[in-house]
Amino acid sequence: MTRVVEVREQAVRLEAAIRNSLVDFSQMTVSVVAVVSDRVVGGRPVVGLGFNSIGRYAQSGMLRDRFIPRLLDADPDALVGDDGELDPGVVRDLVMRNEKPGGHGERSGAVAALEIAVWDLAAKLAGVPLYRLLADRYNDGAYDPSVDVYAAGGYYYPGEDGTDRLVAEMRGYLEEGYTHLKMKIGGASLDEDIERLEAVLELVGDGSRLAVDANGRFDLETAIAYGERMEPYGLRWYEEAGDPLDYALQAELGRHYEPPFATAENLFSHQDVRNLLRYAGLRPEVDLLQMDPGLSYGIVELDRMLDVLRDEGWSPRRVIPHGGHLMALHMAAGMQLGGNESYPGIFQPFGGFGRQHEVVDGAIAISDEPGIGLEHKDELRPVLAELVPEAFA
Amino acid sequence: MTRVVEVREQAVRLEAAIRNSLVDFSQMTVSVVAVVSDRVVGGRPVVGLGFNSIGRYAQSGMLRDRFIPRLLDADPDALVGDDGELDPGVVRDLVMRNEKPGGHGERSGAVAALEIAVWDLAAKLAGVPLYRLLADRYNDGAYDPSVDVYAAGGYYYPGEDGTDRLVAEMRGYLEEGYTHLKMKIGGASLDEDIERLEAVLELVGDGSRLAVDANGRFDLETAIAYGERMEPYGLRWYEEAGDPLDYALQAELGRHYEPPFATAENLFSHQDVRNLLRYAGLRPEVDLLQMDPGLSYGIVELDRMLDVLRDEGWSPRRVIPHGGHLMALHMAAGMQLGGNESYPGIFQPFGGFGRQHEVVDGAIAISDEPGIGLEHKDELRPVLAELVPEAFA
Numbered sequence: 001m002t003r004v005v006e007v008r009e010q011a012v013r014l015e016a017a018i019r020n021s022l023v024d025f026s027q028m029t030v031s032v033v034a035v036v037s038d039r040v041v042g043g044r045p046v047v048g049l050g051f052n053s054i055g056r057y058a059q060s061g062m063l064r065d066r067f068i069p070r071l072l073d074a075d076p077d078a079l080v081g082d083d084g085e086l087d088p089g090v091v092r093d094l095v096m097r098n099e100k101p102g103g104h105g106e107r108s109g110a111v112a113a114l115e116i117a118v119w120d121l122a123a124k125l126a127g128v129p130l131y132r133l134l135a136d137r138y139n140d141g142a143y144d145p146s147v148d149v150y151a152a153g154g155y156y157y158p159g160e161d162g163t164d165r166l167v168a169e170m171r172g173y174l175e176e177g178y179t180h181l182k183m184k185i186g187g188a189s190l191d192e193d194i195e196r197l198e199a200v201l202e203l204v205g206d207g208s209r210l211a212v213d214a215n216g217r218f219d220l221e222t223a224i225a226y227g228e229r230m231e232p233y234g235l236r237w238y239e240e241a242g243d244p245l246d247y248a249l250q251a252e253l254g255r256h257y258e259p260p261f262a263t264a265e266n267l268f269s270h271q272d273v274r275n276l277l278r279y280a281g282l283r284p285e286v287d288l289l290q291m292d293p294g295l296s297y298g299i300v301e302l303d304r305m306l307d308v309l310r311d312e313g314w315s316p317r318r319v320i321p322h323g324g325h326l327m328a329l330h331m332a333a334g335m336q337l338g339g340n341e342s343y344p345g346i347f348q349p350f351g352g353f354g355r356q357h358e359v360v361d362g363a364i365a366i367s368d369e370p371g372i373g374l375e376h377k378d379e380l381r382p383v384l385a386e387l388v389p390e391a392f393a
Numbered sequence: 394m395t396r397v398v399e400v401r402e403q404a405v406r407l408e409a410a411i412r413n414s415l416v417d418f419s420q421m422t423v424s425v426v427a428v429v430s431d432r433v434v435g436g437r438p439v440v441g442l443g444f445n446s447i448g449r450y451a452q453s454g455m456l457r458d459r460f461i462p463r464l465l466d467a468d469p470d471a472l473v474g475d476d477g478e479l480d481p482g483v484v485r486d487l488v489m490r491n492e493k494p495g496g497h498g499e500r501s502g503a504v505a506a507l508e509i510a511v512w513d514l515a516a517k518l519a520g521v522p523l524y525r526l527l528a529d530r531y532n533d534g535a536y537d538p539s540v541d542v543y544a545a546g547g548y549y550y551p552g553e554d555g556t557d558r559l560v561a562e563m564r565g566y567l568e569e570g571y572t573h574l575k576m577k578i579g580g581a582s583l584d585e586d587i588e589r590l591e592a593v594l595e596l597v598g599d600g601s602r603l604a605v606d607a608n609g610r611f612d613l614e615t616a617i618a619y620g621e622r623m624e625p626y627g628l629r630w631y632e633e634a635g636d637p638l639d640y641a642l643q644a645e646l647g648r649h650y651e652p653p654f655a656t657a658e659n660l661f662s663h664q665d666v667r668n669l670l671r672y673a674g675l676r677p678e679v680d681l682l683q684m685d686p687g688l689s690y691g692i693v694e695l696d697r698m699l700d701v702l703r704d705e706g707w708s709p710r711r712v713i714p715h716g717g718h719l720m721a722l723h724m725a726a727g728m729q730l731g732g733n734e735s736y737p738g739i740f741q742p743f744g745g746f747g748r749q750h751e752v753v754d755g756a757i758a759i760s761d762e763p764g765i766g767l768e769h770k771d772e773l774r775p776v777l778a779e780l781v782p783e784a785f786a
Binding site for chain 1: 404417420421422448449450451452453454455457458459491493494495496497498499500501608609636637638639640641659660661662664665667668671672688
């Protein structure tokens with residue numbers, strides 16, 4: 001039986017001189033977690049690696065004060081499943097002991113980084129890529145060898161004037177192999193945003209290839225005003241118009257705007273997702289859901305969310321996770337979701353999927369290294385090597 | 394103009410060898426925050442003090458990594474309101490910069506401890522008790538000189554057998570001057586819980602003086618089964634039967650049980666409270682709300698919650714905050730809420746209100762020391778003196 005001998009965490013600053021309509025990303029940090037096992041292969045310990053997605057903050061305090069100690073204090077026999085091997089689901093239940101219900105934020109990212117690192121370890125111990133382990137565990141062995149991705153960018157840059165930089169950025173994504181794009185709205189006036197939008201529409205040719213994201217900034221009146229101006233373009237989706245918890249706003253907006261909506265990146269539990277599906281008036285055949293497992297307790301919780309979806313008449317294909325990270329790419333492949341976000345070039349060292357994952361015709365053929373493969377991403381490898389040098393020696 | 398010169402935080406372990414139906418409290422910690430100003434009175438700095446309530450965890454990491462640095466990095470001029478004095482509302486907005494919407498948990502406690510400490514400082518600088526400052530700011534000067542409190546106890550103790558200890562505990566509360574009591578359910582079988590309940594009912598004589606709390610443990614079937622057995626007693630309230638975010642469960646339970654419900658201690662934002670009022674089928678004239686400002690961003694957010702209540706046809710009198718702490722006692726007095734929880738004797742050093750606050754006929758006449766008066770609570774004073782010795786020299 002493999003044992004966990006140590007867990008390390010490091011907060012890493014995001015490289016990003018950009019903002020959306022609400023947030024300056026240059027201050028943001030990410031928790032990288034390494035779960036070191038006593039299994040040695042080729043003279044190096046087998047190590048599980050994970051992080052808590054992109055766009056919120058590191059959770060060093062909670063990981064060190066609560067979640068890592070609970071894992072390390074446990075009897076190693078208490079961490080295994082029925083097959084006698086380290087079981088991420090068992091670990092998740094264990095680290096969530098003495099946690100009260102409700103309040104699904106922050107700790108959901110701390111637990112996610114740790115749980116996903118345990119999944120990476122479990123997949124490496126089994127000698128399979130994570131998506132294959134997920135397919136076997138959750139999806140009757142079925143998986144997608146290739147995952148559709150879209151390029152999310154179009155942020156507001158300090159001192160930016162006009163649309164030249166934006167159009168050049170978006171053209172770059174198309175040249176890289178992306179076919180579907182997303183840009184921000186709500187960080188400028190409605191007229192300026194429409195100008196930005198039309199400049200990009202001219203590039204992509206068709207609204208079905210372009211989505212827009214308001215990052216939860218709008219009140220109902222503004223959301224409807226944007227909707228009225230944007231409706232003729234037939235955009236791929238209109239994302240997070242209002243506060244993520246204002247289901248009534250979303251339901252009312254749905255009475256004023258017909259094309260698809262997308263939301264849920266800021267809902268971090270299956271209970272919150274269930275409320276969204278119950279109360280926000282979203283349409284199972286039209287709209288999209290963007291939960292980010294890296295911010296919401298990890299993969300066991302994603303499976304619970306998918307159960308909620310099925311209960312409410314939704315297909316897992318309606319889920320396109322937020323975050324643009326390799327962890328969610330495996331989940332999309334192994335649990336047959338509807339695709340995955342990508343932040344090409346930005347949010348380093350975490351954004352994107354690494355050289356082994358080329359984008360061809362808007363999709364990525366997922367590679368077959370054991371685990372998640374974070375250590376094969378050039379920008380991330382030095383960060384990981386600093387955290388667990390013995391695994392990279 | 395008074396300036397903030399330093400902010401200190403210390404995690405303090407809760408003294409409690411007890412559990413409810415979900416949680417072992419002996420592992421729980423609380424963040425105590427001290428906001429040190431450059432104002433000196435009697436040779437000592439004026440210091441604002443606060444903590445993040447009782448029953449979740451300290452938030453040392455987030456306070457040190459995000460919220461305290463934002464406050465200390467700010468231009469002091471950016472912390473004052475229109476009157477040129479340190480303004481807790483302005484501070485709250487400032488420390489919440491670069492925080493995304495949604496995910497209201499954990500950070501809501503971190504911000505609460507800091508924001509309430511700033512309120513304590515503002516009240517001390519103004520030379521008034523906090524409840525008077527709140528009355529002036531939020532309530533047209535009106536306040537309650539006395540606040541109804543109820544004794545919350547009746548936890549499950551390790552190795553407990555029979556109801557003798559429970560009845561003795563509850564009798565002690567009545568002898569201390571409490572008239573209304575609360576006990577836990579859901580940590581034993583339904584039959585055992587009914588036996589416990591009947592033993593306490595025999596003591597208090599009337600169900601309207603006794604509430605029960607399931608701590609969100611029940612599924613719908615169990616919630617209804619408990620409701621059917623308890624309905625004849627006409628209890629004061631049936632608290633948090635199901636998961637705090639499962640509004641549909643609460644709404645369905647309301648079709649099976651007529652006496653009052655209470656909930657909301659695990660909803661940490663006005664957005665979550667708004668969803669509760671929209672979707673859970675609660676009755677403005679019957680049911681009670683128990684939001685805890687010490688876990689949910691503090692007093693500015695409580696005011697936003699009260700606005701949501703009024704929008705939905707509820708009176709602030711329907712709010713009886715969770716937490717049993719002196720901070721909420723001031724809010725209940727100064728914003729004319731419906732009462733306050735009390736944990737007499739347990740959850741030290743934070744539980745209860747200090748010797749200056751005697752319980753007479755189920756109510757507390759609030760004392761008039763400037764600020765909140767945490768430093769006048771015997772059990773808490775040594776903790777605070779260790780954190781800011783120069784204020785206690």
